[in-house]
């Protein structure tokens with residue numbers, strides 16, 4: 001099954017002056033965090049930045065939480081390469097169970113053509 005995965009969560013601060021900008025990022029030093037945890041941390045950072053910025057409303061730019069999204073297999077996290085919403089070309093055994101034409105594709109090991 002295809003699932004949309006979000007990666008590279010970060011907080012980007014767009015200041016009012018385009019020549020004067022700053023970026024706050026969330027690192028990944030202690031191993032991977034869940035998608036929900038990364039989003040929560042970024043939203044917390046954004047709230048803190050916004051709280052500080054609220055003291056100088058005239059200089060406030062725009063604080064947003066953004067992420068990169070790409071479809072992946074929900075079972076093995078392989079990149080989703082197929083147009084189908086349910087079958088990713090047999091990226092793993094679980095995905096292969098969703099093969100709409102299991103007798104014709106793909107030719108797996110041990111299969112006689």
Ligand SMILES: [Zn+2]
Nearest residue numbers: 073076091092
């Ligand atoms: Zn898979």
